Structure formats: structure tokens, C-alpha cells
Amino acid sequence: MALLEVKNISKSFGNLKAVDNASFSVPAGSIFGLLGRNGAGKTTTIRMMMNIYLPDSGEVTFRGINAGTDFNSKVGYLPEERGLYKKMKVLETLLFFAEIKGKKGRNVTKLAKDYLKKFDLADRMNSKIEDLSKGNQQKVQFISTLLHDPEVLILDELFSGLDPINTNIMKNIILELKERGKIILFSTHVMSFAEMMCDHIAIIDHGKIKVNGTLADIKAERSHCNISLNYSGDISFLQNNPIIKNISDYGNSVGIKVKEEGQIQQLLKLLVDNNVEVKKFDANDISLEEIFIDTVGEESVEEVKFV
Amino acid sequence: MFNYRVIALIKRELREKLFSKAFILMTVLLPIFMFGIIGVQTFIMSFDSEKSVVEIIAESDRIADNLRSIIGESSFIKDSTIIPIIMHLSKLQFDDYVNSKEEELLTEEITGIIFIPNSALEDKKIQYYSKTPKNMRLLERIDNPINKVLVEEYFSSKNIPVEELQYARMSVDVSSFKIAEGEEIKEEGYGGLILSYLFSFLLYISLLMMGSMVMQTVIQEKSNRIVEVLLSSVTSKELMIGKILGAAITGLLQMVIWLSPVIVVASTSWFMLPGDVVLDITFIQVAYLLVNFFLGLLIFVGLFATVGSIFENPQDAQSGMWPIMMLIMIPFFISMSMIENPTNPVANVASMLPFSAIIVMPAKMALVDVPLWQVLLSTIVNVATVFAIFPVAGKIYRVGIMMTGKRPSWTEVIKWLKYKY
Numbered sequence: 057m058a059l060l061e062v063k064n065i066s067k068s069f070g071n072l073k074a075v076d077n078a079s080f081s082v083p084a085g086s087i088f089g090l091l092g093r094n095g096a097g098k099t100t101t102i103r104m105m106m107n108i109y110l111p112d113s114g115e116v117t118f119r120g121i122n123a124g125t126d127f128n129s130k131v132g133y134l135p136e137e138r139g140l141y142k143k144m145k146v147l148e149t150l151l152f153f154a155e156i157k158g159k160k161g162r163n164v165t166k167l168a169k170d171y172l173k174k175f176d177l178a179d180r181m182n183s184k185i186e187d188l189s190k191g192n193q194q195k196v197q198f199i200s201t202l203l204h205d206p207e208v209l210i211l212d213e214l215f216s217g218l219d220p221i222n223t224n225i226m227k228n229i230i231l232e233l234k235e236r237g238k239i240i241l242f243s244t245h246v247m248s249f250a251e252m253m254c255d256h257i258a259i260i261d262h263g264k265i266k267v268n269g270t271l272a273d274i275k276a277e278r279s280h281c282n283i284s285l286n287y288s289g290d291i292s293f294l295q296n297n298p299i300i301k302n303i304s305d306y307g308n309s310v311g312i313k314v315k316e317e318g319q320i321q322q323l324l325k326l327l328v329d330n331n332v333e334v335k336k337f338d339a340n341d342i343s344l345e346e347i348f349i350d351t352v353g354e355e356s357v358e359e360v361k362f363v
Numbered sequence: 364m365f366n367y368r369v370i371a372l373i374k375r376e377l378r379e380k381l382f383s384k385a386f387i388l389m390t391v392l393l394p395i396f397m398f399g400i401i402g403v404q405t406f407i408m409s410f411d412s413e414k415s416v417v418e419i420i421a422e423s424d425r426i427a428d429n430l431r432s433i434i435g436e437s438s439f440i441k442d443s444t445i446i447p448i449i450m451h452l453s454k455l456q457f458d459d460y461v462n463s464k465e466e467e468l469l470t471e472e473i474t475g476i477i478f479i480p481n482s483a484l485e486d487k488k489i490q491y492y493s494k495t496p497k498n499m500r501l502l503e504r505i506d507n508p509i510n511k512v513l514v515e516e517y518f519s520s521k522n523i524p525v526e527e528l529q530y531a532r533m534s535v536d537v538s539s540f541k542i543a544e545g546e547e548i549k550e551e552g553y554g555g556l557i558l559s560y561l562f563s564f565l566l567y568i569s570l571l572m573m574g575s576m577v578m579q580t581v582i583q584e585k586s587n588r589i590v591e592v593l594l595s596s597v598t599s600k601e602l603m604i605g606k607i608l609g610a611a612i613t614g615l616l617q618m619v620i621w622l623s624p625v626i627v628v629a630s631t632s633w634f635m636l637p638g639d640v641v642l643d644i645t646f647i648q649v650a651y652l653l654v655n656f657f658l659g660l661l662i663f664v665g666l667f668a669t670v671g672s673i674f675e676n677p678q679d680a681q682s683g684m685w686p687i688m689m690l691i692m693i694p695f696f697i698s699m700s701m702i703e704n705p706t707n708p709v710a711n712v713a714s715m716l717p718f719s720a721i722i723v724m725p726a727k728m729a730l731v732d733v734p735l736w737q738v739l740l741s742t743i744v745n746v747a748t749v750f751a752i753f754p755v756a757g758k759i760y761r762v763g764i765m766m767t768g769k770r771p772s773w774t775e776v777i778k779w780l781k782y783k784y
Contacts, residue, residue, distance in 0.1 A: 106595045108765065125598060133595035139588035143379070155371040156596040197592075 059084045060123075060208060060239055065104055065114030066263075074100040076263035077114070082239055082256065087230065089254035089271075090243040091344075093352055097263040098243040099136050102212050105241075106133055118208070127208075129157050132201030136212040136243075140193060140200075142186035146177065149185060150200050157204035164203055171199040175225060194218060198226060202233075209233065211242040215249055227253065251344040261352040271344070278350075279342040283312045283320060285327075286336035293330055299323065304346065309336070311346045368597045369605045376609025380576065381616070389572060390617050394624070397564070415474035415501055418448045418464075419509070420457055422481045427451040429512045445474075445501060454480060461492055468494055474501065479509065484517055556702055558625070559729035562652065563698035565621055566722050570659055570691055573614040574667035575684075577606055581671030581764070582680055590764045599761040606668055611660040618656055622649065651738065652725055658745040659721035662752065663691065669756040672763030679770050694719035698726035705730040715741045717748040755780065 058081035067075045075097045082088040092098045103109045105116050107128055116123040118130070140149055150168040154160060172178045175195045185193060194217055201209060209230070215223050230240055230253065244250055250257060257274065259267040267274060281301070286309050294300050294312070299322055301313040314323055320339045327334055380386055419434075421427040431449050452460055457478055467473045475493030483489050489509065491502065511532070518528055584590045593602055626649060666687045674680040694713060701710045705727070713719040714727045720741040727733055762779040763771075771779075 103591075107598075108591060108594045128596055131595065133592070135588065135591040135595070137588040137591065139584075139590070139592055141379075141589060142587065152371065152375055153592070153596070155374075156368050156593070158367050200592075 058082065059119055060105075060241070061117045062101070062105065063115050063117065065101070065111040065116065067100055067104060067109055067112050073263050075104065075111075075260075078260065078263070078265045079114075080258040080265060080268050082241055084239060085234060085237045086239065086255040087234055087253050088239070088241040089250040089257040090241060090260060091245065091247070091250055091257055091348060092243070092260040093245060096260045096352070098260055099212055100263075101260065102210055102241075102243060105210060106131065129204070130207045132204065132206035132209045134198060134201045134209075134211045134214065136216075138194060138197050140185045140197060142184070144185055145182050146172070146185065146188070146196055147181045149196060150203055153200040154203040157206075159204040168199065168203055171202065174229075175199065175222070191218060191222060195222060202229070206238070208239045209241070211240070213244060214242045215244065215246060247343070247345040247348050257344070259348060259351050266351045267347070274347060275342055275344075278347055279340045281314050281317055281320070282340065282342045282346075283314070283323060284336070284338040284341050284343055284346070285310045285312055285334070287327070287332050287334050289330075289332040291327070291330075291332055294323075294326070297326070304349070306343070306346055306349060309343060309346075311342065366601070369601050369608070372597065372602060372605025373609045373612070376580075376606060377612060379580075380609065380613045385576070386613065386617070390620055393568065394621060414446055415498075416446045416448065416472065417474055417501070417505065418450065418476045419479070419505075420460070420476060421449070421451050421479040422454055422457070423479075423484075423516075424451050426479060426512055426516055429516065430508065433508050433512055445504065447505075468492065474498070477505065477509070479513075483513055487513060555730050559698070559726040560702060561625065562725040562729060563695060563722060565618065566656060566659065566725065567691060567695045569614050569618055569621075569656070570663045570722075571688075573610045573617075573660055574663050574687070574691075577610045577664050578667040578671035578680060578684070579677065581606065581668050581760075582674060582677055585672065585764050585767070586675050594765070599764065600757055602764075603665075603668060603757060603760050607661060607664045610664045611657055614660045614664075615653060615657055618653065622652070648728065651728070655721060655725060655742070655745065658742070658749060661749050662718065662721065662745070663687065665749075665752060665756050666690075669759050669763070672760040673766075673771060673776055675767060675770070690718045691722065694722035698723050701726055701730060715744060717744055717751075720744050758782075 060082040062078060062080050064077050064079050065075060066073070066077050078097070078101055080088075080090075090098050090101065100109065104111045105123065107124065116127075118127045121127075144152070147165075147168060150172075151160065151164060154164045154168070169178065169181070172181060175198075177192060177195060180188060180192065185196065188196065198214075201211070214226065214230075218226065227249075234240055251271070254271050256270050257267070258265050291303075291310070294303060299314050299316075299319040301315050303313075304311040312323065314320055317340075324334070324337060327337075419427075419430060421430065427449050434447055434449070461476060461478075464473060464476065468476070471494060475491055475496070475498070478490040478492070480489070487510070514532065515528070518531075584593070590602075597605075667684070670680060670683040670687060673683055697707075697710050697713045697719065701707050701723070710723055710727060714723040714733075715737060724733070724738070724741045728738070758780050759776060762782050763776075766779075
């Protein structure tokens with residue numbers, strides 16, 4: 057059942073159509089990835105969901121009701137551009153953000169301390185925000201989105217600027233929240249995270265939703281006759297081979313599409329015969345990165361690769 | 364309008380402002396500073412240019428003698444900042460004498476030479492020779508005894524009794540009486556003036572201080588991007604209300620701290636004030652002052668917050684601040700002009716106009732009896748101003764806080780009013 061629905065929302069700034077008739081729905085207990093390049097319209101969409109921008113048209117509903125201020129208090133929101141009061145202390149900050157969501161008292165304080173412990177920040181409870189490192193500030197901000205026990209988490213560019221250890225802690229917390237039936241929506245342009253965590257995705261480009269559905273369905277639809285290959289050596293001899301439909305170089309891997317399913321084994325033999333060292337050969341499989349690049353166009357390859 | 368979100372915001376503002384060093388220092392230091400200024404002024408004024416040697420030369424022997432006996436009594440001899448040397452010389456001798464003293468006059472060994480010709484007994488004209496002939500303070504002190512001697516000399520030949528001379532010498536002494544409705548006529552001192560000056564000054568300082576404090580936090584929230592986190596929990600209206608009320612409560616508290624000594628002095632007899640300084644202030648006036656001040660804070664802090672929302676850094680905001688500064692400063696100068704003339708017609712009108720009523724009315728109330736209808740009208744104008752500016756200010760604030768990047772022009776800001784947010 058779709059709990060959170062975005063229906064035909066559009067938003068223009070002057071002549072720029074930032075979001076153009078976008079629709080998608082987020083079912084209960086799932087992790088939803090909103091994927092897109094920089095400036096594709098992810099943040100604008102999320103801001104409309106949070107009532108920060110009013111859509112020019114369309115609506116956002118939660119449990120079938122138009123999402124208003126009431127909805128906001130059920131959401132934990134992490135904006136792309138993080139911000140905290142520099143002069144406030146860590147615990148004070150957390151309690152303030154919980155209080156404007158309507159939660160205060162001993163339980164909240166205890167929960168805040170528990171989370172700080174989890175993130176290895178217990179000893180910084182009374183430090184000023186400005187004295188924390190950027191990564192630690194990031195963690196405090198993440199905790200502040202969880203303290204009021206939200207039903208929905210909307211996380212814009214969740215993993216940007218985090219080291220692998222903290223990324224992992226956050227990942228685990230998110231998976232744990234999913235287990236507890238929370239709805240989680242995050243935006244990212246880092247496909248590996250999305251692939252690892254999302255059940256549902258939507259790819260947005262130039263304000264329009266290009267792909268939308270469960271990750272499994274989307275992959276199944278596109279993986280037919282596709283081989284995801286990791287190798288070392290020279291594969292240029294494949295260029296003009298009649299069994300090859302096309303070859304896309306994605307940097308880490310190469311996506312090869314053959315014309316018919318029966319030709320997959322033929323391709324493997326061809327590679328081995330030509331002394332190509334095959335490290336990974338996934339038949340009828342496609343990575344999210346490949347889908348993303350195919351969807352939003354070749355011009356974005358560079359940008360995505362170096363993220 | 365008041366819900367847990369607004370209350371949480373107000374609490375945060377209060378915590379941040381009340382415990383800030385700027386607030387504590389300002390609240391404590393301003394009164395010290397004000398009295399300090401007065402003290403410094405008096406202190407500097409008390410310096411005379413060291414000791415001045417003044418030669419007083421009379422053409423008549425008798426006048427010189429009389430001067431000698433009379434100058435001995437006057438105050439400048441006692442504090443001896445002026446050392447008079449009294450002689451008599453004829454007109455012809457005097458001209459040569461001045462020439463011979465030129466050197467000493469130029470080096471200021473002698474500050475000046477006064478010559479009293481005999482003709483002064485008819486026209487009271489005397490001459491002063493000096494390098495700096497316009498030393499008002501010195502001449503003011505010395506012309507009194509000279510006048511006295513001349514008057515005495517003049518009348519001594521006219522056979523007039525001493526008592527009558529005494530009367531003629533007295534100057535007019537005005538006692539001012541204030542006529543007020545329903546009160547006994549009583550003597551009016553400088554208390555009203557002092558209060559009027561004090562109210563205008565405190566209002567001026569406090570509005571500017573609270574206003575720019577709020578503007579700073581709005582700019583800070585905008586440039587730190589905290590505002591987006593806040594807006595995911597509260598509406599922009601709640602955020603603005605929380606901010607303004609937080610500052611208004613802080614300001615009000617500060618004003619109560621500043622006014623409490625005045626109220627204590629005015630309402631008790633613990634402190635001995637000079638007879639002509641009576642701080643005549645009633646409880647109702649104090650209440651009015653605080654209500655008026657609170658409205659003023661809502662209006663001006665609101666305007667400052669709006670300006671803050673337009674800009675992303677304090678430097679840019681300076682340029683947007685001046686129209687509001689003018690709205691505070693011009694009424695302040697009008698208040699000051701009333702101290703010269705309490706019935707100044709400009710002030711009379713300004714005390715009932717939007718924005719200026721906030722600052723001019725309290726000063727006017729301290730000086731003259733303001734009819735009740737004027738007080739009510741000015742309060743109604745103030746309340747109406749609050750209701751008139753907030754829809755517009757709120758809209759600009761709403762759009763402004765999420766608008767980053769290029770510094771917007773005024774025409775763009777006007778366009779914001781049409782935005783759908």
C-alpha cells in the first residue's frame with residue numbers, strides 16, 4: 057500500500073521548470089531512492105513534499121490526506137545543505153529540534169543520549185556545535201531527524217561527506233528503521249548506495265520522472281541479454297562482432313548487450329579465446345549505475361563517475 | 364498562532380539573547396555610559412584655561428577703587444582662575460600702555476586688558492583687548508562686577524536710597540507653574556524634560572539594538588541554511604512570530620531593568636533630588652510606556668527581520684537597513700526638538716503618525732499633558748501599523764529566507780509579493 061504519494065507536482069522558478077508533472081508513490085516499510093543528477097529536481101521535489109515550497113500544481117498526500125504541517129511533524133527531514141546553530145550545544149540542539157516537532161521530556165533526553173552514544177559522540181554532549189568536526193556535525197544533524205520518532209524519514213543526499221565507518225552506522229540505523237515499518241525516502245546521485253539499500257526507485261531528469269518502480273522490476277526489465285563485465289585486457293575486437301548489439305563503458309564495469317539470449321555463452325567463449333581475463337561475468341544482470349546512465353543520457357557519465 | 368512550536372522558538376530566542384554577552388553588557392553598561400557622558404561633560408567644562416591674568420584699567424580713580432573692593436567678593440577670586448589686576452590710567456596713557464603690553468598679550472602672559480573709559484558711565488561701553496577676545500566664559504564672569512560698579516557710581520550722584528538700588532539690580536526670576544486638568548496648580552521643574560529625554564533615548568537605543576540583533580540572527584539562519592531545517596517543522600509565519608516575540612520580550616525586559624531606577628526614584632522619597640527636578644510619573648504612564656514600547660518592538664523588529672531575510676550577509680543588509688533606520692532616527696530628532704519647544708507642531712502631528720508615534724508620543728507625554736484621545740489615537744495607529752505591515756513583511760520573509768544566491772534588487776523583492784508560496 058502506498059502511504060506517501062506525490063501526484064503530478066510541478067514547480068517553476070521564472071522560466072525554469074524545476075519539476076515537471078512528477079508523480080511517484082512510496083509504500084509502507086520500504087526504502088525509496090530518488091535518483092538524479094545535480095540540478096535534476098530532487099531537492100525541489102523534496103522541498104515541496106516538506107511544504108517548504110508550494111507546488112504550482114499537484115499535491116502530496118500521506119495516508120490519503122493532503123500533507124500539511126501535521127505531516128511535517130511526522131517527518132524527520134535532513135536537508136541537502138545542512139545547518140545547525142553554531143553557538144548551541146549538542147544536546148541542547150537535539151532537544152530543540154525535537155521540541156519544535158512536539159516532543160520533549162525525559163524520554164527524549166534519554167533517547168538523544170543513546171543516539172549520541174551510538175555515534176560515538178557521548179562525550180561531546182555539551183560541546184558547542186562549532187567545535188565539532190564537519191562529520192560530527194553531520195551526525196548530530198542526522199540524530200536530530202530521528203529523535204521525535206518520525207513515521208517518515210526524508211533524507212536529501214544522506215551520505216554526502218561521511219566516512220565509511222559512519223556511513224555504515226547510518227546504513228544500519230536506516231535498515232533498522234525500515235524493519236520497524238518506517239517509510240524512508242532518500243535522494244542521492246551515488247548509485248552504489250541506492251542499489252544496496254533501495255526497494256523502490258525513481259529517476260528524475262530535467263524535472264521529469266523517467267523511471268519509477270521497484271528496483272527488482274526495473275532491473276528485470278532491462279537486464280535481458282545484458283552482461284555486466286569486469287575484465288582486464290583488450291576487448292576492442294568485440295566492436296564489430298555480429299552478435300554484439302552495443303557496448304557501454306561505465307568505468308568500473310562494461311555493459312554488453314547481445315542480440316539473442318543464446319549468444320551469451322558465445323560471448324564468454326569469445327572473451328576466453330581472446331585471452332581476456334574475465335573477473336566478473338553477470339549474465340542477464342544490469343547495475344543501477346548502468347540503468348541510470350542509460351536513462352539520463354551519456355552526457356552525465358563524467359559527472360557521475362567522479363562523485 | 365501560539366502553539367508548542369512558537370513557544371519552543373521563543374524559548375530558544377530568549378535563551379540565546381538573554382544570556383548573550385552583548386545583551387548583558389548593553390543592559391548594564393548603557394546607564395553607566397549615559398551617566399558617564401554627563402559626568403565627562405561636566406568634568407571637561409570645569410577646566411578653565413589655567414589661570415588667566417586680566418588687567419582691568421579704569422579711567423576714573425573711583426571706579427578702580429570700587430572695583431577692587433567688589434571684585435574681592437565675587438567668586439572668581441575665590442577659585443582664583445582669573446587674577447585681576449586693577450589700575451587706573453587716563454585715556455592717553457592707556458593707548459601707550461596697550462602698545463607696551465603687546466608682547467605679553469601675544470604670549471598670553473596676560474590674557475586680556477579691559478578698559479573702562481569714563482564715557483561708560485553714560486553708555487556702559489567698555490573695551491577688551493586680547494589675543495582671543497571672544498572668551499565668553501571669562502567675560503561673562505567679569506562683566507557682572509563691572510556692571511555693578513558702574514551702576515553704583517551712576518546712581519550715587521542721583522541721591523537714590525540703597526534699597527531702591529537693590530531692587531533695580533535684581534533680575535527677573537521666573538517660577539514656572541504647570542496648569543493641568545483636575546490637578547492642583549503646581550510648580551514645574553526640569554523633571555519632565557529629563558524624563559522626555561530619557562524615554563526618547565532609551566527607545567531609540569533599544570529599538571535599534573533589538574532590531575539589528577534579530578536581523579543578525581535571520582541572516583545567520585539564512586546563510587547557515589538552518590532555516591530549511593526549521594521550515595521542515597514550523598511554518599515561516601511561526602518562525603517569524605517566534606523570532607519577533609522573542610526579541611520583544613527581551614527588549615521589554617531590558618526596558619524594565621532600565622526604567623526601574625527611574626520609577627523607584629520617582630515613586631519614593633529615598634533619594635533627595637533638587638527641588639526643581641521632580642520626576643512626575645504615574646503608574647499608568649509607565650504601563651503605557653511599556654505597551655507602546657512593545658508595539659514599537661513588534662513593528663521595528665518585524666521590519667528588521669524582513670530586511671534580514673532579503674540578504675545573505677550583513678554587509679549587503681547594511682544597504683537595506685537605512686530606510687528603517689530613518690523611520691527610527693527622524694522621530695528621534697523630532698522628539699529632541701520638542702525639548703526646546705514642547706508644542707512644536709511637527710512633533711504634535713508626528714506623535715500620531717505611523718512609526719513616529721512610537722517614539723514621539725512618550726517624549727511628548729513627559730512634557731505636556733496629552734489629551735486622552737491623542738494617546739488612544741496614537742495607540743490605535745500603532746496597532747493598525749502592526750496589522751498593516753505584517754502581511755507584506757511576512758510574505759517577503761517567506762520568500763526571502765529560501766532565496767539564496769545573487770543579491771536581489773528592490774524590484775525583485777516587490778515581485779516576491781506576487782509569488783505563490
